[in-house]
Amino acid sequence: MKKLPEKTVERLSEYRRTLYQCLDEGKTKIYSHELADLHNITAVQVRRDIMFIGYSTRQRKGYDVEELINVISKIIDTREEMNVAVIGLGNLGKAISTYFIGKRAKLNLVATFDLDPKKIGSKTGEVECYSIDRLREIVVSKNISIAILTVPTYSAKDAVKALVQTGIKGILNFTTVNLNVPKDIYLEEYDMITSLEKVAYFVKHIK
Amino acid sequence: MKKLPEKTVERLSEYRRTLYQCLDEGKTKIYSHELADLHNITAVQVRRDIMFIGYSTRQRKGYDVEELINVISKIIDTREEMNVAVIGLGNLGKAISTYFIGKRAKLNLVATFDLDPKKIGSKTGEVECYSIDRLREIVVSKNISIAILTVPTYSAKDAVKALVQTGIKGILNFTTVNLNVPKDIYLEEYDMITSLEKVAYFVKHIK
DNA sequence: TAGATTGTTAATCGATTAACAATC
């Protein structure tokens, strides 16, 4: 399968969540235009995305919700589970950790890290907080491939330096610091301030 | 000035943050390629964005950091301050509230809202938490134009219904629920799960 | 001047949408 467009990958993840909701509500079939409406996009967009992943219905009676979930999962989920760590257990780190626990079958939060001795050893759900000094050791032993970075601005660069050395594969960056990482690490920015400023700008310019 | 591309608006916000860092470090001039490197994009991109906002240097000695900050601010900031509320003071809401306080001169967090009587009346910094029942009253009296939605999934739809009735202008949605809002409200999705799944996907496919 | 940098046009790339044939 060739690489999917980034936007398609994003939407597939969103579709799937909606589809799970449909299942819960006992809905077993869904039309492209229904799925589209739920995401405020067009039906063509939905069908195009579904085309990309090579799925199609024989019938013209809408997509089978369960089947579609499975097909999407086969595409965007990892075969093996993927282990995730939260680096920095401040307000945001705690929120995210709590948020993720038990949410994703294939993406497991397996460790959190912090500097603060008071936090080290504490648990979020089942997940233990380790000293950042043990980052490399734990990342390797627990086979962690993705790090969620929620440390304070001033320690972001150090944290990334340490992360790069552990052989981590992807970083989701919640700090507002511009990070430079080697090309073989996938870096996704998750920027609250920018999002808010964007909303502010468009609020000002919509009339 | 005609409407800027969305991506340009996003980047301007990011540039500005970097430029403030430069000022702190005593750097008063910056080349397009320097700014580009800090954001992992190309120098052409930077110059194009700057072209869009109609700024240019006479010299070929790089952009004046302070001037550029001012020009960007004139574009993306609101003239008057814009008031922001956080709806839902759970882990995430608290984190975001703490995060924003004092950070943005032109974007003020002026209220938080929750259902829980224990939280109502409490303060995050200077900012008071109000009952969600008083949403409309407070939004109007405090002239709030942007809502940051951090309520639990199950109450998201109700919260949005209430928000729409207050005449809010923009919503930054942190929940994983697909919201349907009237066209005159700018809705920005801020989706952690999707971001993480996106990272997972590309981690799996980069080699 | 030569080299570096900026500003801008034109070309390219990627994502969305319009249009429509095929199918139930």
Add this chain to the structure above:
DNA sequence: TAGATTGTTAATCGATTAACAATC
């Protein structure tokens, strides 16, 4: 069949990049 829906191509739109003239 007629109407609704899907799947797909071609056209359009928007964003990025290549190329290069202009300027210090």
